Amino acid sequence: MQTDLSDTKPSSNKHARIFACVFGQKKKNRYCPLTPRLDGKRALVTGGAAGVGEYVSRGLIDRGANVTTLARGYSQKSGVMLAAQNLHMDLSDLDSIVDAVNLLGTEPIHILICNAGVLSQKSQLTSSKVERTFAVNVLGHHLLYRLLIERNLLAKNAKIVITSGEIYISANQCSATIPFDKTDSTYARSKLGNLWQVAELTERYLNLHPIAVHPGVVASGFTGVKHGFMAWVRSKLLISENAGAQASLIGATQNLPRGSYWHNTLGLLHLEHDDPALDSDSAKKLWDELETLIAPYLHKNTVPFKDK
Numbered sequence: 001m002q003t004d005l006s007d008t009k010p011s012s013n014k015h016a017r018i019f020a021c022v023f024g025q026k027k028k029n030r031y032c033p034l035t036p037r038l039d040g041k042r043a044l045v046t047g048g049a050a051g052v053g054e055y056v057s058r059g060l061i062d063r064g065a066n067v068t069t070l071a072r073g074y075s076q077k078s079g080v081m082l083a084a085q086n087l088h089m090d091l092s093d094l095d096s097i098v099d100a101v102n103l104l105g106t107e108p109i110h111i112l113i114c115n116a117g118v119l120s121q122k123s124q125l126t127s128s129k130v131e132r133t134f135a136v137n138v139l140g141h142h143l144l145y146r147l148l149i150e151r152n153l154l155a156k157n158a159k160i161v162i163t164s165g166e167i168y169i170s171a172n173q174c175s176a177t178i179p180f181d182k183t184d185s186t187y188a189r190s191k192l193g194n195l196w197q198v199a200e201l202t203e204r205y206l207n208l209h210p211i212a213v214h215p216g217v218v219a220s221g222f223t224g225v226k227h228g229f230m231a232w233v234r235s236k237l238l239i240s241e242n243a244g245a246q247a248s249l250i251g252a253t254q255n256l257p258r259g260s261y262w263h264n265t266l267g268l269l270h271l272e273h274d275d276p277a278l279d280s281d282s283a284k285k286l287w288d289e290l291e292t293l294i295a296p297y298l299h300k301n302t303v304p305f306k307d308k
Contacts, residue, residue: 003030003032003033003255003267004252004283005038005254005255005256005267005268006259006267006268007057007132007267007268007269007270008151008227008263008266008267008268008269008270009237009269009270010083010166010199010266010269010271012272013094013260014169014170014208017166017169018166018169019039019218020265021166021167021214021217021264021265022217022237023237024134024265025194025216025217025238025239025250025264026237026238026239026243027264028215029052029170029243029246030245030247030250030264030265030267031243031246031266032057032059032249032250032253032254033068033253033254034062034063034093035063035253036063036253037063037064038049038060038062038064038065038092038110038111038252038253039053039063039065040064040066040160041064041066041110041111041297042066042067042068042097042107042108042110042111042253043057043060043065043066043067043068043107043110043111043113043145044068044069044070044104044109044111044112044113044241045057045067045068045069045070045110045115045270046062046070046071046089046110046113046114046115046116046140047069047070047071047072047116047145048067048068048069048070048071048084048113048115048116049069049071049073049074049084049086049111050071050073050074050152050159050243050245051070051126052115052118052215052220052241052245052248053069053115053245054241054247054249055241055242055244055266056113056245056249056252057084058070058222058245059245059249060111060249060252061083061084062115063069063253064298065110065111066085066107067083067084067085068084068085068086068087068104069085069086069087069117070087070088070100070144070183071086071087071088071089072088072089072090074086076206077171080154082128085105086098086138087100087103087113087180087296088100091116091136091140091141091144092118092126092127092132092135092136092140093126093127094127094128094139094140094143094294095127095297096281097140097143097144097147097297098143098297098300100149101147101148101153104153106153107160107277108153108154108155109148109154109155109158110145110155110158110159111154111158111159111161111252112145112154112158112159112160112161113117113161113163113248113251113252114141114144114145114160114161114162114194115161115163115248116119116136116140116141117136117163117189117190118133118134118137119133120180120181120183120186120187121183123179123180124180128169128293129179130293131176131178131179131186133180133186133187133190134174134175134176134178134186134189134190134193135176137187137190137191137193137194137263138174138190138193138194138197138286138290139176139290139293139294140164141148141162141194141197142163142197142285142290142294143202143249143294143297143298145160146291146294146298147297147298148254149205150298150299154208156207156254157207157208158208158209159209159210159251160198160201160208160209160210160211160254161210161211161212161213161252162194162197162198162210162213162250163194163212163213163214163215163247163248164190164191164192164194164195164212164213164215164261165187165194165215166191166263167187167188168188168192168193168194168195168276168277169188170184170185170188170278171185171188171189171191171192171276172192172276172279173192173230173280173282173284174189174190174192174196174286175189175286175289176289176293177284182195190269190278191304192277193286194212195212195261195277196277196279196282196286196287197210197283197290198210198212198259198261199259199277199278199280199283200283200284200286201259202258202259204233204287207294209258210258210259211251211256211258211259211261212260212261212262212264213248213250213261213262214247214262214264215244215246215247215248215262215264216238216239216247216264216265217237217238217239218238218239218240218241218244218261219235219238219239220244221241221243229247232274235260239287241262243264244264246264247262247264249261250262256268261277
């Protein structure tokens with residue numbers, strides 16, 4: 001089975017786009033083919049030992065990849081995955097990211113899945129004095145892939161798959177200087193930032209293959225209530241963690257164009273010129289801001305690597 005790569009235009013109405021993310025997604029969710037195989041390929045997955053990330057890791061392992069998970073903890077259901085290398089990394093702690101990269105060795109990385117994310121319920125600052133949702137969803141991943149680039153650890157044409165989300169359509173800015181106001185808007189800004197990261201990676205690194213994905217709205221701890229009427233609604237409308245992993249697996253294995261945005265039910269999205277994801281000036285400003293924030297860490301505790 002091959003993946004349909006034809007473009008789909010999403011609704012021009014923001015509310016309709018978000019509505020479509022939930023209603024009917026169980027029937028329309030697209031699943032990743034079992035081929036091509038990934039034998040001999042090395043993959044990193046942030047948040048890859050629990051939740052959606054665990055199913056991404058397992059899907060990559062099933063296709064033959066050598067997987068390293070970078071995560072704060074492990075699934076309470078299944079424990080540590082014995083088929084994967086499991087390294088501790090906290091995306092809210094920039095020193096933790098440097099420490100994890102120092103343990104990766106010299107084997108080239110063919111796939112990086114930036115899956116981990118948080119949905120903060122209240123204002124929290126990290127040790128770097130950055131709002132936590134921005135720090136984990138945007139800044140931490142930026143330091144991670146920039147460290148891998150600087151240390152020549154990413155193979156030529158390596159896939160960088162970044163989890164975004166259709167909620168981004170309700171935002172028009174993303175910056176570390178914006179304080180937490182409420183959960184939805186703070187999260188939406190971070191997801192817009194993820195799309196801008198993909199755009200800038202595509203523009204700046206022609207030897208890499210960045211892709212953004214919308215995994216769907218998943219019935220996990222990320223989405224709250226587990227009892228009562230809202231839990232029933234959740235069970236009827238939201239997709240499973242395994243289903244939510246399929247978008248990242250498609251991004252990692254299928255022949256999606258560089259810089260594209262894959263939607264779990266609509267496939268490749270063709271965005272209109274006025275879509276906030278296509279705001280190239282804001283994307284560049286975010287990139288420059290992120291570079292300033294990671295500068296003290298980019299060459300910290302650097303270990304020597306041989307050229308591949």
